Structures are given as structure tokens and as C-alpha cells.
Amino acid sequence: MARDVNQALAREFGLSADEYQRVLEIMGRTPSLTELGIFSVMWSEHCSYKSSRVWLKTLPTKAPWVIHGPGENAGVVDIGEGLAAVFKMESHNHPSFIEPYQGAATGVGGILRDVFTMGARPIANLNALRFGDPKLARTKRIVDGVVRGIGGYGNCVGVPTVGGEINFHPAYNGNPLVNAMTVGIADKTKIFLSAAAGIGNPVVYVGSKTGRDGIHGATMASAEFGKDAEEKRPTVQVGDPFVEKLLIEACLELMATDAIVAIQDMGAAGLTSSSVEMAGKGGVGIELELDHVPQRETGMSAYEMMLSESQERMLMVLRPDRQEVARAIFEKWELDFAVIGHLTETGRIVIKHKGQVEADIPLDPLAEQAPLYHRPTEETPKQARLGPVADTAGLGPALRTLMGCPDLCSRRWVWEQYDYTIGGQTVKRPGAADAAIVKLEGRTRALALTTDCTPRYVLADPEVGGAQAVAEAWRNITATGALPLAITDNMNFANPEKPRIMGQFAASIRGMSAACTALDFPVVSGNVSLYNETEGRPILPTPAIGGLGVLEDAAQAVGYGLTPGLSLVLVGATEGWLGQSLWLREIAGREEGAPPPVDLAAERRNGDFVRGEILAGRVAACHDVADGGLLVAVAEMALAGDTGATLERGGDAAYWYGEDQGRYVLATTDAAGVLARAQAAGVPARLLGSTGGALLTLPDGDTISLAELRRLHEAFLPAWMDGRAS
Amino acid sequence: MKAVVTVMLKNGVLDPQGKAIGQALSGLGFDGVGEVRAGKVIEVELAETDPAKAQAAAEEMARKLLANTVIESFKVEIAA
Amino acid sequence: MKAVVTVMLKNGVLDPQGKAIGQALSGLGFDGVGEVRAGKVIEVELAETDPAKAQAAAEEMARKLLANTVIESFKVEIAA
Amino acid sequence: MKAGIVVFPGINRERDMAIALERSAGHAPRMVWHRESDLSGLDLVVIPGGFSYGDYLRCGAMAAQSPIMGAIRAHAARGGHVLGVCNGFQILIEAGLLPGALLRNQGLRFLAMDCHLKVERADTDFTRHYQQGEVFRAPMAHGDGNYFAAPETLDRLEGEGRVIFRYATPTGEITPEANRNGSQRNIAGIASENLRVLGLMPHPEDLVDPLMGGEDGKPLFDSICAALAA
Numbered sequence A: 001m002a003r004d005v006n007q008a009l010a011r012e013f014g015l016s017a018d019e020y021q022r023v024l025e026i027m028g029r030t031p032s033l034t035e036l037g038i039f040s041v042m043w044s045e046h047c048s049y050k051s052s053r054v055w056l057k058t059l060p061t062k063a064p065w066v067i068h069g070p071g072e073n074a075g076v077v078d079i080g081e082g083l084a085a086v087f088k089m090e091s092h093n094h095p096s097f098i099e100p101y102q103g104a105a106t107g108v109g110g111i112l113r114d115v116f117t118m119g120a121r122p123i124a125n126l127n128a129l130r131f132g133d134p135k136l137a138r139t140k141r142i143v144d145g146v147v148r149g150i151g152g153y154g155n156c157v158g159v160p161t162v163g164g165e166i167n168f169h170p171a172y173n174g175n176p177l178v179n180a181m182t183v184g185i186a187d188k189t190k191i192f193l194s195a196a197a198g199i200g201n202p203v204v205y206v207g208s209k210t211g212r213d214g215i216h217g218a219t220m221a222s223a224e225f226g227k228d229a230e231e232k233r234p235t236v237q238v239g240d241p242f243v244e245k246l247l248i249e250a251c252l253e254l255m256a257t258d259a260i261v262a263i264q265d266m267g268a269a270g271l272t273s274s275s276v277e278m279a280g281k282g283g284v285g286i287e288l289e290l291d292h293v294p295q296r297e298t299g300m301s302a303y304e305m306m307l308s309e310s311q312e313r314m315l316m317v318l319r320p321d322r323q324e325v326a327r328a329i330f331e332k333w334e335l336d337f338a339v340i341g342h343l344t345e346t347g348r349i350v351i352k353h354k355g356q357v358e359a360d361i362p363l364d365p366l367a368e369q370a371p372l373y374h375r376p377t378e379e380t381p382k383q384a385r386l387g388p389v390a391d392t393a394g395l396g397p398a399l400r401t402l403m404g405c406p407d408l409c410s411r412r413w414v415w416e417q418y419d420y421t422i423g424g425q426t427v428k429r430p431g432a433a434d435a436a437i438v439k440l441e442g443r444t445r446a447l448a449l450t451t452d453c454t455p456r457y458v459l460a461d462p463e464v465g466g467a468q469a470v471a472e473a474w475r476n477i478t479a480t481g482a483l484p485l486a487i488t489d490n491m492n493f494a495n496p497e498k499p500r501i502m503g504q505f506a507a508s509i510r511g512m513s514a515a516c517t518a519l520d521f522p523v524v525s526g527n528v529s530l531y532n533e534t535e536g537r538p539i540l541p542t543p544a545i546g547g548l549g550v551l552e553d554a555a556q557a558v559g560y561g562l563t564p565g566l567s568l569v570l571v572g573a574t575e576g577w578l579g580q581s582l583w584l585r586e587i588a589g590r591e592e593g594a595p596p597p598v599d600l601a602a603e604r605r606n607g608d609f610v611r612g613e614i615l616a617g618r619v620a621a622c623h624d625v626a627d628g629g630l631l632v633a634v635a636e637m638a639l640a641g642d643t644g645a646t647l648e649r650g651g652d653a654a655y656w657y658g659e660d661q662g663r664y665v666l667a668t669t670d671a672a673g674v675l676a677r678a679q680a681a682g683v684p685a686r687l688l689g690s691t692g693g694a695l696l697t698l699p700d701g702d703t704i705s706l707a708e709l710r711r712l713h714e715a716f717l718p719a720w721m722d723g724r725a726s
Numbered sequence B, C: 001m002k003a004v005v006t007v008m009l010k011n012g013v014l015d016p017q018g019k020a021i022g023q024a025l026s027g028l029g030f031d032g033v034g035e036v037r038a039g040k041v042i043e044v045e046l047a048e049t050d051p052a053k054a055q056a057a058a059e060e061m062a063r064k065l066l067a068n069t070v071i072e073s074f075k076v077e078i079a080a
Numbered sequence D: 001m002k003a004g005i006v007v008f009p010g011i012n013r014e015r016d017m018a019i020a021l022e023r024s025a026g027h028a029p030r031m032v033w034h035r036e037s038d039l040s041g042l043d044l045v046v047i048p049g050g051f052s053y054g055d056y057l058r059c060g061a062m063a064a065q066s067p068i069m070g071a072i073r074a075h076a077a078r079g080g081h082v083l084g085v086c087n088g089f090q091i092l093i094e095a096g097l098l099p100g101a102l103l104r105n106q107g108l109r110f111l112a113m114d115c116h117l118k119v120e121r122a123d124t125d126f127t128r129h130y131q132q133g134e135v136f137r138a139p140m141a142h143g144d145g146n147y148f149a150a151p152e153t154l155d156r157l158e159g160e161g162r163v164i165f166r167y168a169t170p171t172g173e174i175t176p177e178a179n180r181n182g183s184q185r186n187i188a189g190i191a192s193e194n195l196r197v198l199g200l201m202p203h204p205e206d207l208v209d210p211l212m213g214g215e216d217g218k219p220l221f222d223s224i225c226a227a228l229a230a
């Protein structure tokens, strides 16, 4: 490849002039093309977290139950009985815009590998999705592809997709968000890490062959490639979930032996980041012979192999005396297995190809002198609290509209394309509870899993929005009776070089940190996705939170479906906060005001009270009050249980549609007891009404049949996507 | 007329299906099986009677719907 | 040589995919679209150099694996 | 009863199946890797659900050609019992052990939802613990479950009483709405002439425990375990 390495090329590779200068200093000479490639990907925003690291460091990451916080492939928490939950969330936003099916599919594949690389069997997938305006044909095409892609990959690998969330907003028109989360289970004494060790130990490549998939586009677009440019153009990564399934089984089989010293998936920047990180973390050198890399295409250069993002590959350091045991396992699973190098004591990464040294870089400076930016921040101005808004619609008409609007309508059309029962451990399915409940095979213990974020709050007030996202995840887990343990996050923001955007990021982290601390809900893993904007139009700031909780006995979990003969009790204080509410947007046509404040002390007190009532067996159903407010929460409970409810008279639109935080609706046979105990605990609570019948009787006396409500609630997605009445 | 649109993954794009079929064929004892690529074929009956116009219409269909040109290439043949 | 095996659903077997494509094409404003059938094409590189033998081998592959003759018919073409 | 679960590469509901069999039989089934060829000593061979060979080309096509199918055929020919669920059903069909074909779902989408199955025959070794005409709930999760066969074949299957399960409403009506994947005559499960090879698309193994949301699928496993109890 006849390209001169110079500042212009470095710029094409995404390195600034300063960064390139630093490369020259480290190398003491002009780097080779492959070396420049390695620097550029290792110092990219994606791999180096250069804009976000200073803020991420401030997140609370510790608790007695945290085994591994951020810094490993995934977070690890102790869930009791000698087991650990391993989980993380990761974005695949840009690829999903280019090719929605494959982008989403490979997103799922990538996050699965982050989890099983640590020795955990994946037991659940979730996702957090944001799409543009449903009126656009392009949005429809993206929704279709993303949903098919998530299902296509997850269903095939045999991991149930048990939860997620979807929002629509024009801010995502040119930049949808696809965040995928995987949860796995491991023996807590058998967690596999990526730090390489043992000079001379073999470095082994397993999985699929390497092709030219996803290689950094900038260089490839240049004219130097001549007439074979078409052939060499970087290609979209295509996932092979069948190979991933084999890789899961083969890796877990090998992990039951003592062969593995270190293991790391090949994610973004494939062979480069996996080899650099493994050697770097272990403080050793590494030498690779690329001739031994299994290749799908002919004539690949060292540069291409080091930067390829072919999927379904892993890198391992093995004990030399176990190499043949390992080979036999991978051959049984019909996967490639190749020794491609060994560890050295040089502290350098040396890449050889066809008898040439293509790269020779000292690892310490590559990591330690990676750029780190304290980018300027600008605070989002506080919005004034919304003044009184006249209710011209009435409670009933508003409910009909809200229950059918894209952001609140049933997601059944989506989850019915995801296999959520596989594994036989799904205790609460999508649409049944505020968090999915997945039991641990052969035990009574279960996990509660959820993903949450309300981007419109974050835009209006990033600090409140950051806290709210964490609090909502905590609340959703609590509403099932489970004890929230830890979160993973996916920070999706626009261009960090703009102070306003960096300010959103910083403030969100502040809000998240406060909530994590107040709720004992630390961050154990996460991902940052920046530059989410198209033609200068930024996305809504979206710090998506993936929460995990534990329940000792799965049988204690409650869902939100009503049954007849119960009383409804509201827990938490209601002021009638309409600022940034869905009612304001969908009914009054306004997106404004300060978002509802999050009182973390009240949040904790209310949640601990609710969990206590659930675990004492006094609650038949429980739902947190979120998007859409109280009346929407009750309507969702009625539909989920196919049981009507009669609400007590009184209250205005602000009362019934305000989105005040920290609230739950409980259905119970013992309302008096719940109210008395709430009062004793200093928790606001009041009787809302009672359950039964096939009608929802509203506080103004209006009634809506469940059949009508269901029709409205179920209509939007099937009609929009498949032209099918539900 | 009938337009036959053949859609294949572009060169260099991973073809998991082709790969699995190739392995299965070898497993069945077929010798000398090299690369296998799997694609789609869509036959569209057209009212159009002018071959050139039918060709143009089918190409338009392929670009708009039948092929995903991010990862796939296509070929159109017109039969009487 | 290369064998190109085209596999189509037999007449009389419902082809929901073809039907859906036909509807989508009409929906996109293409006029005069009649019946649409969707099938598969599998290209197999063969070490064989004798076209007749390559043809026979590919037909055998189609019968054994590439097509399900309960519902599908196939056609083999040999290219150099 | 000795049961064996055959695992092809890409099969992924073998653990679910093992849980269901163990719940009814009281002991764990044997896992049989697809390269093994010895099924001797097994009373029941189960091919579970999943995506054998990625479901590439056609669901079940590649697994149906694999060497262990010879042993499974021989087992069936000896009068042994075989159960194929979902991908297992597709494999049995592709292998010719059951007639017909399973096409893409009408609507062309993967369908993960509970369906209701009407028991057309409660006098087989797989269904004795159900009542004739009983309706039970079962999760389904497939992209290619649309049962197809030539009209003569369908008539023969009906005539010989080999349609074992049909998609139905919760109250037992055989309607198009209950038949989400578009199967001919709402067929969800069929058996061989001797009624010892059974294939069905839905997953009774994922509904054998109140924590899974019910035990509707358990009678199927209770039936076969009782029939084969030695």
C-alpha cells in the first residue's frame, strides 16, 4: 500500500496535529502505516474515552457486592449462593443507521462476547432503542431492521431478550440509538480477566476468520487503491449468530479447564485493541505473526488485519501445556483455532507479516500518553417551572390519546419478535412487570433487569435527567420486589467538542452519581457513544441505564397486572408536575418546563417501603408511575391483568397526568394495613380505588372499556409497521 | 415479460449462509467444493412489453427494494 | 467451474415472501407488477473441470441438500 | 425411561428440554452430541429446538443430512419413540421422518407468543395425560412454522388420525386468528403412522413450572414418561 505516512494521513485517520506529534515523539521516527493505524484506533474516542474519562472517573463504582467495576469487559456483582452476575451495555448506533439489521445484530453479538469472555453464560439480553419521527419512511425502515436484527441474532444464539425500551423523537431522525445489554451468570470464583501473563505463553486466535469488515473507512476511500478500489472498500460487518453460539459453548467448555490465562473478545478495532489491552494490562510485551491469522480473503495487509472488525472472534493467552486440550475443544465446535503469537518481556507490541516487521510500538506510552481532554463545558440553562396549563381535553380523551401514542403504546409487536422464553427461566416476561424477572437455573434465586432513560428530561435538565434515569431503573427493579444491586450505563451524546454538549455529559454524570450514591446502586460497567449528530442536529442527551437487582425467591416477584377484588394504593407524593410530561407534549402540544425533580431521599424511603410490603407478601401487583403519569399507570395495570378499576372521584389533569417521581401504585387486599404502615414509615400514601370488572371508571365518572383501551393501546405498531390491525 | 433479479452479497461481505452450506456439502462427501455464496432470486412478472423499459423498471425495483445496496449487489435479466 | 443452483418454490406452494414483495412494489408505485416469486440462488465453486460432471454433481447437491423437493424445484447452470 | 437429547451445532433449547424431562421422569436425560452414532439403550430420542446450523439454507436441512440421522431413523424403524420440537420438528420433516414442509410464517416475522393447542388425540403415548379435545397453552418461538403439505397428504394425515395438535382459540375453536403462522388446517403437530414419532412447533417444555407461568406443557412429558416407564 503506497501511502506516505504524514500529518495529512494522520488527520484522515482521525488524529489531531498534537496527537500525531505525540506519536512521532513516542516512536522517535515516522510510524509505519500499520503503526499509525494502531495509534489512531487506540486513541480514538471509542477506545480511549479521551473526552469522557475525566467525568467517568467520578461515578460511584464500589459496594461490598461489587466484584469488578468498570475497567473489565463487563461489570461483575455478587448475587449470592456463590454466583456472580456479569453485565454490560454497549451501543451500535452508527452501524445501525447504515444497515439497521446487521448493525443491531452485530451490536447484540458484541455485547454477548463482552459477557461470556469473562466466563459467564449469557442468560438475558435487553436493549434501549431510540428512533426518529414515526412519520418518516426512513424511521420505519430502521425500526424494522433493528428489531429484526436484534431478534435474528438473539433468537439464534439462544439467549432470551427479556426487556428494553423504545422512544421516538425527531432528534433521532438521522441518528437512531441502538444500545444492547447482556447479563450472564458465572461462578464468582471463576471470573476470567484479560490481563496477559507468562512470558512465552501462546497467544491464540479463535472463532471466525478475518476479512476486511468494518476497517476504518477514511483511508480506504482514497484514490491510491486504483481499479481494485471496489474490492477493497471496507464492508459492513455481518453477524453470524450461529458461529457466536458455537463460540459461547466452546469458550465455556474451555473455561471449565485450567487452560486460559487471559481472554478478551475482539470488539471495536479487533485484533489491535484486544492484543494491546491484554498485553498492556498484564505489563508484558506481545509479538504476533499475522501469517497465522485465519483469513477469509486473500491478500490482506497487516494494516487491514490489525484494523478489521470481523465479528465472532476472541483472543486468548493459554498455558502452553494446555494448548492441545484447547485446540481439541475448538475443533469439536468446528471453529478456527490458531496460535498467532506469544508474550514477550519487551513491553512492546511487535507485528510481523510475511517476514517483515510491520509494527513495533512500546505499550506503556501507547496507553499512558493517550490523549485525555478536559473539554470545556457549558451548563444547560435551567428551565422555568411550568405555570398552570388549561385542560381543554378532559381526562378520558387524553387517556385514549396517550395510550395509543408512539411513546406509550404497547411494545408487543416488538417483543413478539424476540424469543423471551428460551432457557425456561423467564418468570416475568415483557409486558408483565416493571423489570424482567429471570430465574437462575436450578435455583429459586432470580434477577430483575431493566433499561431506562427519559431523554426529554435530560435535555431540559441534564443533572435531574441523569438522576432520574438511575432512579427509574432502581424503581422498576423495586416494583417487582427485587433488591437493586448495580447498573451499567450507555452514555449517548452528541459532539463533545461543543461546550453545551459536554456540559450535558458532565451534568448527567453528576446527577447519575448522586442517585447511585443515594440508592446504593453503583455503576459497574458502561459505554460511551459520542458524536451522535447529523448535519449539526444533535440527538437528545441519552444516558441509558441498565439496572440489575436480585430476588432470593422468584416466587415473590410481583407483576403489574391487576386481578379483581383489590384496592389500589398510591405510594409517593403527587404535586401534579406537568413540565416535560407526555401529557404536555401529546395533549397540549408543548415541550417545555423544568422536568420533575428527583428527591433521592424520598425515592429511597418510598422504594424501601414498597419492597418491604412486596416481600412480606402483601402486594398482588405493583407498578411504578412513569411516562404518562398516574392514570396511564393504572390503565397499564388494568390491561396487563385484563381487570378493570374504579378510581376515586377528584383530581385534575395535573394530578392524574403529572410525572412526579418516586411513586408506585400497589394493588392489595389490605389497603388499611398498607396505609397505616406507610404513615408509620413517613411515606405518603393514599387510597386510589378498587379493581374488578371490564371497565376503567375514571375520577370524573367517565368510563372506558378495557376492550377499547386495548384496541387503542395495541394499534400503533402493527398498523404502522405491517399495515395490520392488531 | 418476466424480470429475474438476482441479489448476491457483495464481494468481501461475510456470507455466513454460504459458508455453512459449503461445509455441509463437504460433510456430505462432495469433493472439490470451493467457495459457496448464497443469494436471492426474485422473479417479477411485468405488464411492460419493451425489454429495455422492463430492464430499467426492474433495476429501479432492485435499487429501491429488492436489494440492500449497502451490502448486496444485483443483476437483472429479462425473459420473454 | 462454478455451478449456479436456482431454487424456487413449486407452483401451488404458497409463496408469502413473493406476495409481500409484490405488494411492496405496487405500494412503491411500480405499475403493471404481476406475480412475484422469491427463490434462492446458490453459487458453488467446483474443482471439477468437465462441465457434464460438474452439472451432475451440482444436481446431486441440489437433490440432497440445496432444495427440498417436497416444495421446491431447482435448476442448475454451469459457468466457466 | 431413558431419554436422550440430540444436540446439533446451533441447537439451543436442549437445556429447557432437559429440565422438562427431568421434572417428569425424575432423572436427567442423556445429552447426545450429533457426532455420536450409538442410540442404543434409549427409549426416547428428542430433537429440541434451536437454530441447527444457523437455520441457514432451510431450517433443519443441514442437520437432517448429518450422520446421526441414520441412527435416529433406525431407532424409529425399530418402533422407538422420537419427539421433535420446533427446530426438531423441522429436522424430522427435512429428514423425511414426518411428511410435509414448514414454510416461513405468514406475515414473514418471527413469532414469540403463547398459542393454544387443541389435543386432537389423547390416546397416544405423548398425550395420554391430556383429555381428548383439551386446549392447553404453549409458548411458540419460530420464524418458519407454517405447516404445508399437498392436499392428498393432508387428507391422509387426517384420515389416519395423525394430526395430534392444532392451533386453537382458548376455547377450542379452530380459527384463522388462532393460526398466526398460517399453517394449513391449523396443524401444529403431527405423528408418524405408528404414532411414535411426534413433531410439533410450540414449546410445551417451556411451560412445566408455575414459575414459568404455568404447567400446561407438563402432561406431554408426564405422558411419555409414563408410557415408557420400565
Ligand SMILES: Nc1ncnc2c1ncn2[C@@H]1O[C@H](COP(=O)(O)OP(=O)(O)O)[C@@H](O)[C@H]1O
Pocket: A046, A047, A056, A059, A069, A070, A071, A072, A073, A074, A075, A088, A090, A114, A267, A268, A273, A489, A490, A491, A523, A524, A525, A526, A527, A528
Ligand atoms: N459510561 C461508562 N460508565 C462506566 N464505565 C464505562 C463507561 N464507558 C465505558 N466504561 C468501561 O470502560 C471499559 C472499556 O469499555 P469498552 O471500550 O466499551 O469495552 P470494549 O473494549 O469491550 O468495547 C469497560 O470496563 C467499561 O465498562
Ligand SMILES: [Mg+2]
Pocket: A073, A114, A265, A267
Ligand atoms: Mg470487551
